[in-house]
Amino acid sequence: MKRYNALAILREGLRLHRGWPRAWASPEPKSEYDVVIVGAGGHGLATAYYLGRNHGITNVAVLEKGWLGGGNTGRNTTIIRSNYLQDPSAAIYEKARALYETMSRDLNLNVMFSPRGVMMLAQTEHEKRGYLRTAEANALQGVETEFISPARVKELVPMINIEGPRYPVLGALWQARGGTARHDAVAWGYARACSDMGMHIIQQCEVIGIEHRGGRVSAVNTTRGRIGCGKLALIVAGHSGRLAEMAGFRLPIESVALQAMVSEPIKPMLDVVVMANTVHGYISQSDKGELVIGGGADGYNNYTQRGSFHHIEETVRALCETFPAIGRLRMMRQWGGIVDMTGDRSPILSKTPLPGCYVNCGWGTGGFKAIPGSGWAMAELVANDAPGPLAAPFSLSRFREGRFIDESVAAGVAH
Amino acid sequence: MLILTCPYCGIQADETELAPGGEAHLKRAGPDASDAEFEAYMFERRNPYGVHFERWRHAAGCGKWFIAARATDTLEVFATYKAQCTAPPADVIRAIRARRPDWEGWK
Numbered sequence: 001m002k003r004y005n006a007l008a009i010l011r012e013g014l015r016l017h018r019g020w021p022r023a024w025a026s027p028e029p030k031s032e033y034d035v036v037i038v039g040a041g042g043h044g045l046a047t048a049y050y051l052g053r054n055h056g057i058t059n060v061a062v063l064e065k066g067w068l069g070g071g072n073t074g075r076n077t078t079i080i081r082s083n084y085l086q087d088p089s090a091a092i093y094e095k096a097r098a099l100y101e102t103m104s105r106d107l108n109l110n111v112m113f114s115p116r117g118v119m120m121l122a123q124t125e126h127e128k129r130g131y132l133r134t135a136e137a138n139a140l141q142g143v144e145t146e147f148i149s150p151a152r153v154k155e156l157v158p159m160i161n162i163e164g165p166r167y168p169v170l171g172a173l174w175q176a177r178g179g180t181a182r183h184d185a186v187a188w189g190y191a192r193a194c195s196d197m198g199m200h201i202i203q204q205c206e207v208i209g210i211e212h213r214g215g216r217v218s219a220v221n222t223t224r225g226r227i228g229c230g231k232l233a234l235i236v237a238g239h240s241g242r243l244a245e246m247a248g249f250r251l252p253i254e255s256v257a258l259q260a261m262v263s264e265p266i267k268p269m270l271d272v273v274v275m276a277n278t279v280h281g282y283i284s285q286s287d288k289g290e291l292v293i294g295g296g297a298d299g300y301n302n303y304t305q306r307g308s309f310h311h312i313e314e315t316v317r318a319l320c321e322t323f324p325a326i327g328r329l330r331m332m333r334q335w336g337g338i339v340d341m342t343g344d345r346s347p348i349l350s351k352t353p354l355p356g357c358y359v360n361c362g363w364g365t366g367g368f369k370a371i372p373g374s375g376w377a378m379a380e381l382v383a384n385d386a387p388g389p390l391a392a393p394f395s396l397s398r399f400r401e402g403r404f405i406d407e408s409v410a411a412g413v414a415h
Numbered sequence: 416m417l418i419l420t421c422p423y424c425g426i427q428a429d430e431t432e433l434a435p436g437g438e439a440h441l442k443r444a445g446p447d448a449s450d451a452e453f454e455a456y457m458f459e460r461r462n463p464y465g466v467h468f469e470r471w472r473h474a475a476g477c478g479k480w481f482i483a484a485r486a487t488d489t490l491e492v493f494a495t496y497k498a499q500c501t502a503p504p505a506d507v508i509r510a511i512r513a514r515r516p517d518w519e520g521w522k
Contacts, residue, residue: 241462252458254437255487299435300417301487303464309416310431343458400454 001196003108023188024195029202032228033061035382036220038207038243039236040064041073042183042368043360045190045201046375047233047382052197054376055383060199061229062191063222065206069187072237075305075337076368077260077282077294079273081118081178083145085134086405088393089346090141093366095390096373100181103372107189111181112287116272118178119148119156121322123167123278131173145175159269159323166321167278180273180284186371210246210357217247217356232357233382238303238338240361249353251361252399253340257307258297258365259315261334263326265289270323279318280311291326293319297339297365307336339364344398346405349378349391358382359396417490422497424477436470439482440502464488466511466518468503471495484511 002008002021012019035051037044040062051057064070080100082093099106100113122128131147138145150162153172162169191201202224209221210232219228234243238255265288275282280296295315298308312334320327342348342362347370349360360378363370377390387395393405417430437460444456461467467487472480482500484493484507493514494507503521511518 239464242464250455250459251462252460254460254462300469301462301467302490303487304490306490308430399458400450 001108001192004110023192024201026203027200029061029063029200029205029222029224029227031226032219032230033200034059034230035233036060036227036229036231037062037233037235038220039071039234040068040187040191040201040203041071041235041237042069042186042190042371043237043363043374043378044233044235045069045187045194046371047235047360047378048194048199048375049190049197050375050379051383052194052199054379057383058197058199060194061227062194062199062201063205063207063220063227064201064203065223067203068191068201069184072337072339072367073183073187073371075260075335076183077284077292078180078183078368079118079178079275079282079284079294080113080115080181080369081175081273082143082369083118083120083134083138083173083175083178084143084407085137086346086407087137087141088405089407090138090143092373092377092390092394093370094141094143094373095376096370097177099372099376101177103181103186103189107193109185109189109192111185111189113179113181115177115179116284117156118175118273118275119153120173120275120277121153122147122170122172123276125170127278128170131171134173143175144177145173148172148174156272157270157274159325160274161322161324167276178273180286183368186368190375207243207246210243210248210354212248212354215355217354230356231382231385233360233378234357235360235378237361237363237367238340240340240359244352244359247352247354247357251348251359251396252343253348253362254301255303255338255340256298256300257302257305257336258294258339259307259311259334259336260292260294261312261315261331262286262290262292263329264332266291266329269325274322276318276322279321281315281318281322283319283323290332291329293331297341303338305336305338339367341365344404345407347374347394348396349374349381349387349394350396351381351385351387352396417492419471419483419492420495421473421476421479422481422495423479424473426473426476428473428476432473432475434472434474436472436480439468439470439498442501466493466515470498486515
């Protein structure tokens with residue numbers, strides 16, 4: 001792998017950038033691998049990376065039906081935070097956030113991690129009490145957050161209207177080391193590092209069937225032929241249900257559309273991430289100057305990557321109320337991703353009824369921020385055929401046993 | 416915008432006046448059910464890429480629950496029908512077959 005650094009950029013600049021090799025290889029699939037991962041999004045690629053780096057397993061293929069990072073990895077609002085109420089969530093999201101801090105160095109690719117601070121506004125008394133509780137829980141979990149006053153909110157975000165009229169700002173849960181990162185770069189960085197370890201990333205390769213022999217997974221049938229596998233990890237977000245059906249089991253997951261949009265670019269006005277969960281809207285400003293805006297998910301099953309128009313209106317209306325100055329901005333692009341929602345709004349990292357087959361899904365509306373932690377925990381699960389401490393609480397059996405990790409209560413709506 | 420016809424009051428309702436209610440025709444596990452059966456009833460959901468039966472409530476209208484037969488891959492609506500039934504009626508099945516000849520059928 002040719003390393004990226006200032007000297008290399010200077011050298012390549014002098015010879016018109018003709019010396020850069022491809023960042024990752026596009027090999028023909030082999031007939032068999034030790035581990036096959038379905039889904040080359042952030043979570044799949046991170047799992048492959050940590051399988052190699054932490055567990056020395058490099059005979060790995062990552063299969064992708066579309067293009068690398070083209071699913072929800074490329075369709076989110078890039079927010080990174082770990083201020084969750086429940087201990088298992090805080091543990092895995094904080095692991096992820098900590099790994100984001102060093103990711104650019106680890107992967108030798110600038111993922112533009114920007115720990116600009118994430119602010120979750122409390123706009124009702126209930127929400128305020130909830131966040132006060134979360135701040136205490138985070139202190140016990142070792143996650144650095146604090147509850148800040150309306151005056152401090154105004155100081156950090158001068159553009160904000162803290163006086164209502166419908167929902168005055170009563171304070172906010174503030175995580176100073178939360179922020180954003182360049183979503184594509186995260187996928188590219190992992191892909192490049194995986195390819196460098198000799199792993200195969202195979203795009204345009206859709207899985208159409210899963211074979212088992214002697215009660216154990218043995219191969220996947222794909223649009224590019226049959227590929228044998230010792231172990232199989234399904235990491236495909238919204239399409240998890242379809243692959244589980246091929247493997248012969250069901251998941252407690254429903255796929256719905258979640259939308260986001262960006263405005264036309266404007267001068268710098270907002271240097272933190274603001275989330276307003278009571279009114280369903282969150283906002284940050286990208287380095288290009290666009291306001292990146294997200295809202296609530298739809299309530300019905302949908303695979304079309306198109307969402308409901310009225311959710312866009314609700315989101316924009318909420319943000320215009322909170323930031324009156326943006327009222328005349330035009331929206332440039334809008335997109336939808338298919339998110340995989342579980343009953344308790346927490347993910348599933350688990351063994352499955354089919355031995356040798358593992359699932360990592362159910363991240364719902366909160367997947368991007370979890371990518372490195374999810375990959376770390378999933379690699380541990382796949383390598384050892386047993387979950388480590390990060391993944392253990394997120395097993396499939398929690399639904400039968402009533403051990404929910406109830407983040408639908410903890411976080412309200414937006415993740 | 417999803418538009419469904421309420422089978423009770425006959426109004427073509429935008430989704431803004433409707434409330435989605437999840438998978439239709441779930442059968443509650445009985446008192447003798449095993450843990451696995453009850454888990455399936457409580458949590459496991461059909462999440463098909465294609466034909467789906469789904470409960471809706473005409474929340475800002477007549478208030479009645481009804482069922483919609485829809486496609487999750489195209490957002491096409493095949494039919495809506497009253498909720499007082501345990502399986503899709505024959506005319507709904509026919510309406511789906513007319514549009515999706517290769518549909519594998521109800522359950």
